[in-house]
Amino acid sequence: MNNSENKTVIITGAAMGLGLAAAKELAFRGTNLALVDYNEKSLEEARKEIAKQFPDIKTIVVIADVSKEEDVKNYVDETLKAFGRIDGLYNNAGIEGKQASITDYDVNIFKKVIDINLMGVFYGMRYVLPVMQSQNYGRIVNVASVGGLRGVMNQTPYVASKHAVSGMTKNAALEYARYGITANAIAPGAILTPMVAEAFKQVNPADPKKAEREYAQFNPTKRLGLPEEVAKVVAFLLSDDASYVNGQTIAIDGGQSNTYGFV
Template identity: 70%
Template structure:
């Protein structure tokens, strides 16, 4: 990954930050995108501690705004001259509620960020990669992009869409040297998942977490670094022929009947 130019959306926390840390240590040049400017500043400090020489660009952007997405792509090309890898990661969970009771404003927000945000990213990054005749893309789906997850209709709909778009991008741009995959993490301990356990059991989120982990074949939740290592492989030249796949990173749980 040395000197590879990688865009990471949702880079300030959770899975985005964990991958930024992993790639910074390997000497990649990182374009960090997030709508939380303060958290982005904190992320820069952490990354400089890992590698004081790391070349970073930060762009504050809401990925549900097409204009903001075009801007982060343009800024990355202005700064680094190319885009080798794109970790299309920013996303939200929305609120937990049964399908017929789901708040429609929140539903639309989840779709705007998780589906349209990923789509805009592909729309503006792919033409840059086409000119280079090279590029690696990792979209972030979820096990909710492979299976149903009760009380999360908007999230599940958006993540199935991400998995579908991934297949199409792989079909349409493989000829341009662009490999596109999605990852489908299970429950990985990030701020987003901590918030979900608070919704499940506001009095004792830790109990909800422990109970949830018991269903997993490994009897534990995943760690952000265990996602970062897979993303790093998919974004690297080591990946020469994997494309159009949605790869579960869930300790095997999604195979369970």
């Protein structure tokens, strides 16, 4: 038995992209899953896909908007009802917002990005931590971004929210390690998910694939990352093997965040 088997992990934003890839990686390792998303149709498709590939894994789905505190409380309650414990939280749901400079940024979209990316991650920890504390065990992985380490042109609320995720992760790590809980964040670079495909459409509506090729040239690997490559790091951080990794924000970006100038 590997140490992810028969554990229970909550994944927010599980319907597609990084969340779905992590769900499959964890299911492969024998972990039972609470799949959370606000996109009901895609979440149901994700559940069916996982059930087909991994028939022995127990899953529940919970429709929730992570920016609503009562929805977050509910996904925690539903997970406890179904599984009796919560070993891990993959606090992944997030949005990019629109691309615009600070003076042009729509204030309501700014607030929405903060509500989902920052408050959503906070609520998740706020309601899961007491459960983990009572178990004297837990693993939290929050999703920041390279935009949580660096500035990104025309994405101020995204960058603000992701720096906040990295900061909140450090605090969770300090405050809860004494209860057997670790909290880490990941900082993915450009990973080929529906969110990134949408960003390339904004950059070059006529030819998004061209924008993607051009972007990849700035990466030392000369390619974008794959959701499966992120999922393996997440599964490690959610496992017992990562027991002394705490409070870190781990870049998964092909080395791009270390570059200065041309590569």
